[in-house]
Amino acid sequence: MTAQAMNKTQLFLPLGIFAALVILLGVGLTLNPREVPSPLINKPAPHFELPQLHEPGKTFSEKDMLGKVWLLNVWASWCVSCREEHPVLMDLAKTGAVPIYGLNYKDERKDGIGWLQRFGDPYQLSAYDINGRVGIDYGVYGVPETYVIDKQGVIRYKRIGVVTPDILKQKILPLINELNRG
Amino acid sequence: MSSTVVKTFKALALVLLLCNPAFGREALPAAEDPVLEQRVLAISAELRCLVCQNQTIADSNAPLAIDLKNQVREKLKQGQSNSEILDFMVARYGDFVLYRPPFKASTVVLWLGPLLLLAVGLFVLFHRLVRRRAAAAAEPELSGDEHERVAKLLAAENKTEKR
Numbered sequence: 001m002t003a004q005a006m007n008k009t010q011l012f013l014p015l016g017i018f019a020a021l022v023i024l025l026g027v028g029l030t031l032n033p034r035e036v037p038s039p040l041i042n043k044p045a046p047h048f049e050l051p052q053l054h055e056p057g058k059t060f061s062e063k064d065m066l067g068k069v070w071l072l073n074v075w076a077s078w079c080v081s082c083r084e085e086h087p088v089l090m091d092l093a094k095t096g097a098v099p100i101y102g103l104n105y106k107d108e109r110k111d112g113i114g115w116l117q118r119f120g121d122p123y124q125l126s127a128y129d130i131n132g133r134v135g136i137d138y139g140v141y142g143v144p145e146t147y148v149i150d151k152q153g154v155i156r157y158k159r160i161g162v163v164t165p166d167i168l169k170q171k172i173l174p175l176i177n178e179l180n181r182g
Numbered sequence: 183m184s185s186t187v188v189k190t191f192k193a194l195a196l197v198l199l200l201c202n203p204a205f206g207r208e209a210l211p212a213a214e215d216p217v218l219e220q221r222v223l224a225i226s227a228e229l230r231c232l233v234c235q236n237q238t239i240a241d242s243n244a245p246l247a248i249d250l251k252n253q254v255r256e257k258l259k260q261g262q263s264n265s266e267i268l269d270f271m272v273a274r275y276g277d278f279v280l281y282r283p284p285f286k287a288s289t290v291v292l293w294l295g296p297l298l299l300l301a302v303g304l305f306v307l308f309h310r311l312v313r314r315r316a317a318a319a320a321e322p323e324l325s326g327d328e329h330e331r332v333a334k335l336l337a338a339e340n341k342t343e344k345r
Binding site for chain 2: 034132142
């Protein structure tokens, strides 16, 4: 290596390392740290049996849904993002593409019922998880969360945060179609 | 004048009284069993609060962290071991819930990356030092004549400086 060529590498090596670092950190900044891969994907939906929100005398269990592809949507009246997601679920419910069941998470019963009365109820029914125990079993940490559960009762997809029209169109609906065919 | 002093003193006493750590301490939900509480705290310090990701659930007062601490406490009361409880959490929230990531295929870079960088750095440093020494050794020695010239030049330099 000539002295000149070595000087060039010495000059540009730190610059190259710096550029690589900038790219690495830049990509890191655009990632969402809340999107933690769930270990529940492709595992059977954890068992629960909860009173229903509207009819406390009746219960709802994930076993009631065996043989159907369905959505489990975790929501609460105190959850601000749920308001943002709500119209998307209402539209989805109208199409009848998939039954949506709610998990009313750590909410007051009257608040939950009032919320649905005010904004509309996209759910077939909502299960009432007052102390958030079922939420823990489902690894819930950022309401709203949405699970796609297949006919065998296996969780196939989990969305942490708001289901946007894009995610619905590109991820959830194609998956539901595929699961319904299978 | 003296009443101001008394007032100031009283105020100071009040402040000191309020600073007493007993006031600042958090209420422990199950303080009846300090040994159990210690274990709850120890396990909680291993678990990440997913709502506030840079805290452990021991440090956090987020509702989910409190729920999880209660769950830990309940499981300890049922006689479960620490590793059983950690497994329970990982099954629900994934490895991310562990504050100390486990060593496995997907975390090899995380654990060994810094060591690798250190090794590369040491190698480069060593390589350069060896090369520099070789370059210095390769430099031709001065001949006798040249030594004389150097001595003359230095002497001349000294003279001009003194002037």
